[in-house]
Amino acid sequence: MKQSTRPTAKRTGDDSRRDILAAAYDVFAGRGYAGAAMRDVANRAGISVGGIYIYFPTKEELYLALLRSEMEDFNLYIGRVADMEPAQALKALIDSYLDYAVRKTKLVSLHLKEHDLEIRKPLKELFLSSQHRIIRGILQDGMDSGVFRKMEIDRAAPVVFSCVRGLVLSYLSEGQGAGTQSEMLYEILLNGIMEKTG
Amino acid sequence: MKQSTRPTAKRTGDDSRRDILAAAYDVFAGRGYAGAAMRDVANRAGISVGGIYIYFPTKEELYLALLRSEMEDFNLYIGRVADMEPAQALKALIDSYLDYAVRKTKLVSLHLKEHDLEIRKPLKELFLSSQHRIIRGILQDGMDSGVFRKMEIDRAAPVVFSCVRGLVLSYLSEGQGAGTQSEMLYEILLNGIMEKTG
Amino acid sequence: MKQSTRPTAKRTGDDSRRDILAAAYDVFAGRGYAGAAMRDVANRAGISVGGIYIYFPTKEELYLALLRSEMEDFNLYIGRVADMEPAQALKALIDSYLDYAVRKTKLVSLHLKEHDLEIRKPLKELFLSSQHRIIRGILQDGMDSGVFRKMEIDRAAPVVFSCVRGLVLSYLSEGQGAGTQSEMLYEILLNGIMEKTG
Amino acid sequence: MKQSTRPTAKRTGDDSRRDILAAAYDVFAGRGYAGAAMRDVANRAGISVGGIYIYFPTKEELYLALLRSEMEDFNLYIGRVADMEPAQALKALIDSYLDYAVRKTKLVSLHLKEHDLEIRKPLKELFLSSQHRIIRGILQDGMDSGVFRKMEIDRAAPVVFSCVRGLVLSYLSEGQGAGTQSEMLYEILLNGIMEKTG
DNA sequence: CATGAATGAGGATTCATTCAT
DNA sequence: GATGAATGAATCCTCATTCAT
Structure with missing residues (x-):
């Protein structure tokens, strides 16, 4: 019965990409490649773990990007x-x-x-x-x-x-x-x- | 639960220490601190995983040494x-x-x-x-x-x-x-x- | 390093929690705190080891719960x-x-x-x-x-x-x-x- | 060139047994069966790890004794x-x-x-x-x-x-x-x- | 597009037990 | 008898990746 009349301010794909990259910047920079956890990137980007994989197929690709x-x-x-x-x-x-x-x-x-x-x-x-x-x-x-x-x-x-x-x-x-x-x-x-x- | 093993005492403690340090050199240098695996150090040193811990109480101590x-x-x-x-x-x-x-x-x-x-x-x-x-x-x-x-x-x-x-x-x-x-x-x-x- | 797995999402989170607790009941009771192995809890709960840690951050917390x-x-x-x-x-x-x-x-x-x-x-x-x-x-x-x-x-x-x-x-x-x-x-x-x- | 002229005050086998049992008392009592470590028993008994196994064939036997x-x-x-x-x-x-x-x-x-x-x-x-x-x-x-x-x-x-x-x-x-x-x-x-x- | 529960290999560390000395 | 270095299975826990929803 819960209806959201005002549509959730959705991000475009580009927004998400940018958010993820920004989060990746922090996490990778702070802990190095091996030490960085995808979950932390996700949390910081305000997206789900799985969400990252829509934009970047692997951790490695994310890093390269x-x-x-x-x-x-x-x-x-x-x-x-x-x-x-x-x-x-x-x-x-x-x-x-x-x-x-x-x-x-x-x-x-x-x-x-x-x-x-x-x-x-x-x-x-x-x-x-x-x-x-x-x-x-x-x-x-x-x-x-x-x-x-x-x-x-x-x-x-x-x-x-x-x-x-x-x-x-x-x-x-x-x-x-x-x-x-x-x-x-x-x-x-x-x-x-x-x-x-x- | 029952374990039976056959230790091989061929080296002196000092030899082992040296071997471990040499192996650590390779592994840490090759993969960085976070990426280095104690098991790899052990293998390369020709010692068991547990063996390392006789000489170095933690990974950190090994690195510092x-x-x-x-x-x-x-x-x-x-x-x-x-x-x-x-x-x-x-x-x-x-x-x-x-x-x-x-x-x-x-x-x-x-x-x-x-x-x-x-x-x-x-x-x-x-x-x-x-x-x-x-x-x-x-x-x-x-x-x-x-x-x-x-x-x-x-x-x-x-x-x-x-x-x-x-x-x-x-x-x-x-x-x-x-x-x-x-x-x-x-x-x-x-x-x-x-x-x-x- | 590459891992590929196939998760089975069949239960709700609450179900899993309950299953884990029930399994923990058996394992802890049977072997005591120190003797209990998280893997056994996992097996008995029909979940993976890692799965437990979604619901309980440590062995101690699981026990307390x-x-x-x-x-x-x-x-x-x-x-x-x-x-x-x-x-x-x-x-x-x-x-x-x-x-x-x-x-x-x-x-x-x-x-x-x-x-x-x-x-x-x-x-x-x-x-x-x-x-x-x-x-x-x-x-x-x-x-x-x-x-x-x-x-x-x-x-x-x-x-x-x-x-x-x-x-x-x-x-x-x-x-x-x-x-x-x-x-x-x-x-x-x-x-x-x-x-x-x- | 180091000579010990005064003979090391050696224990008899019975002494060792008693020492081990006394140490086992402390360690087992303090940490339970599963939590007790043979090494701790050895240290507390003033004997080597291997020494224990001369008197007690397994951890279990030590406990029973x-x-x-x-x-x-x-x-x-x-x-x-x-x-x-x-x-x-x-x-x-x-x-x-x-x-x-x-x-x-x-x-x-x-x-x-x-x-x-x-x-x-x-x-x-x-x-x-x-x-x-x-x-x-x-x-x-x-x-x-x-x-x-x-x-x-x-x-x-x-x-x-x-x-x-x-x-x-x-x-x-x-x-x-x-x-x-x-x-x-x-x-x-x-x-x-x-x-x-x- | 997005979610997040689930997976399981892999990591650091511990410890009962063995055996060359 | 006694030593203690060595073994390796087992422990707790982490994390890249997947997929049903």
């Missing part, structure tokens, strides 16, 4: 450095990485934790090559405009990337001084630590 | 840079980190994967402060002898450490060019990437 | 003596206890076996105080109406309760002659065994 | 009531039971907990029949000497025994007032609770 969605987000975020002045771009790159890590600490942490998960491989390669391309672009611009010295770009770019990534890692690990360290890294990358003689 | 034992190993390994010339020491530091990562890829990978595991905290802090100390020593020496320019050591040291760690991370992640990249990092850290004007 | 449910049952059963004539009430009390023990032998046996289990304490105290109250009521009535002699009720009630409980214990232990012994206890409690002189 | 040894002890303790005056003997019986329960609370508690363990059956029957015999003796004496009224001894004896046992059970369960309750039981058994009319 999460990574994909976050990567898009990140690429958009980092893209803005593309048409800045070289030195400025480098600074912006470092800051962007660190900002992103601050905003999405748990996700970046997750990437680290699952850095060698086999299923991540294709996605990871996509990501790396795109990041390397951006940095190569910056270095090339700098050399072309005479701001940066002559370097073998293909060797230098990965190293610059490493340094930036290392800073992020330190932030995740120790958690302090993101701002001050980004300044310092910028300065060291530009000038080195050696005394300029002559 | 593994970390402790490896940290000692690493500290010994890295200690040799202490009394080198500053620039040389920096190069040696980078190489040592990378060498270690090459030799013990899976272990270093494990550190990354479990970088935020609560139980690791005390051990991690010990490690970090000891590494920072070493680098501060190198920088100080360099400044004292006029090889390095004036820097705020307390800000520079963590950044240098970050860069080295970033390189290790890249090696783990992409796996190529350890040698060539270590050269490049050394050079960039010393000279920066900017054109020296004047 | 069982005790609670049975205590309610018993209190209903014993309540009817409240408004009888004193002597009649005493007889009914003895009979009720014994009847209950006959009907639910294994459960009462379980109470005995786990009489000092820490987790039972609150429940036990509830039970004891309620039983003592009933008996004090009977004795008071009897004294008021002059059927029973003057006694210190607070001392007598626990002893009467002990005697009844002892009879139950004997039934559980030896298993014979419930009927005849209840008569005898009634008579001895009323008249004692001493020769009435004068 | 414990019961046997304690039963002998009890029979000796209770035997002294045999040649007292009837009423006095009854009082002594109640007190003895209660005293014993006070002294060996945990053991008596164990009997209760494992009261239906199949392996205990033969021992239990032995015990019961001996206790019933003693009580029948007291009642018979009392009737013969005219102190007690005419009763069917075979029906009364088990009931008297039940009452005594019930008192012990109450002591174990609630733990208070052993002294005061034994007085009360004695009085009620002798006189009953009914008003003596006429």
Whole structure:
């Protein structure tokens, strides 16, 4: 005899997908891939366990979808450095990485934790090559405009990337001084630590 | 309810401990803390499941013991840079980190994967402060002898450490060019990437 | 790692709960708390091991739920003596206890076996105080109406309760002659065994 | 090069047996049959796990041996009531039971907990029949000497025994007032609770 | 689309028992 | 006699996945 005259505010499929992904973000980030429980994802998403499986066929697929969605987000975020002045771009790159890590600490942490998960491989390669391309672009611009010295770009770019990534890692690990360290890294990358003689 | 078994006492307790630790190294490194199964550790160690518990009361203790034992190993390994010339020491530091990562890829990978595991905290802090100390020593020496320019050591040291760690991370992640990249990092850290004007 | 199963949803949740409780009754009663295996409860309930945990979060909770449910049952059963004539009430009390023990032998046996289990304490105290109250009521009535002699009720009630409980214990232990012994206890409690002189 | 010049104070086999039995007493009593661990018995006995198996082939046998040894002890303790005056003997019986329960609370508690363990059956029957015999003796004496009224001894004896046992059970369960309750039981058994009319 | 009860393999841990020393 | 490391079955509990409703 119970009738609901006002229709339950139903989610569209897309809403549900989004909710699940958002919940997955929290749960995976908080406990790692192995430690994450589908039930927790379901609870946090306000959906039933079975409901998840309508949108994602396995835990693995859910995880991958999460990574994909976050990567898009990140690429958009980092893209803005593309048409800045070289030195400025480098600074912006470092800051962007660190900002992103601050905003999405748990996700970046997750990437680290699952850095060698086999299923991540294709996605990871996509990501790396795109990041390397951006940095190569910056270095090339700098050399072309005479701001940066002559370097073998293909060797230098990965190293610059490493340094930036290392800073992020330190932030995740120790958690302090993101701002001050980004300044310092910028300065060291530009000038080195050696005394300029002559 | 009646159980009958036939124990095989072939090893000394110390042997078993070592075997278990070695097996734990492989299993934890390969699958992370949560993903590692005690049964797999046992199989790989050539001991029974119960046998592990004679030497390590819980999975957590086993993991911690593994970390402790490896940290000692690493500290010994890295200690040799202490009394080198500053620039040389920096190069040696980078190489040592990378060498270690090459030799013990899976272990270093494990550190990354479990970088935020609560139980690791005390051990991690010990490690970090000891590494920072070493680098501060190198920088100080360099400044004292006029090889390095004036820097705020307390800000520079963590950044240098970050860069080295970033390189290790890249090696783990992409796996190529350890040698060539270590050269490049050394050079960039010393000279920066900017054109020296004047 | 991949699991595929085929659940059989034939019962309502309430049915399952009831089935599990019934199975728990048998298993706990038969083997005691420590000796009881969740798997056996599951098998007997016609449910999977995991299924139990949907309704009862731990073995301890299952046990407690069982005790609670049975205590309610018993209190209903014993309540009817409240408004009888004193002597009649005493007889009914003895009979009720014994009847209950006959009907639910294994459960009462379980109470005995786990009489000092820490987790039972609150429940036990509830039970004891309620039983003592009933008996004090009977004795008071009897004294008021002059059927029973003057006694210190607070001392007598626990002893009467002990005697009844002892009879139950004997039934559980030896298993014979419930009927005849209840008569005898009634008579001895009323008249004692001493020769009435004068 | 370590020599022990003074010979280790070695135990004889009998000593070890006794130590094990004493340890078993504590462990079994404290945790019940299923909950008791052989290792704990060993530790408490100051012997190795394997050592126990020299004296007792299984856990079950150890338990039985414990019961046997304690039963002998009890029979000796209770035997002294045999040649007292009837009423006095009854009082002594109640007190003895209660005293014993006070002294060996945990053991008596164990009997209760494992009261239906199949392996205990033969021992239990032995015990019961001996206790019933003693009580029948007291009642018979009392009737013969005219102190007690005419009763069917075979029906009364088990009931008297039940009452005594019930008192012990109450002591174990609630733990208070052993002294005061034994007085009360004695009085009620002798006189009953009914008003003596006429 | 959504639900959530059900499944059962698998995980960490315990423990009676054995046997080489 | 005595030791204690070793065994492995068994315990409680978790969780990815399925499917009747």
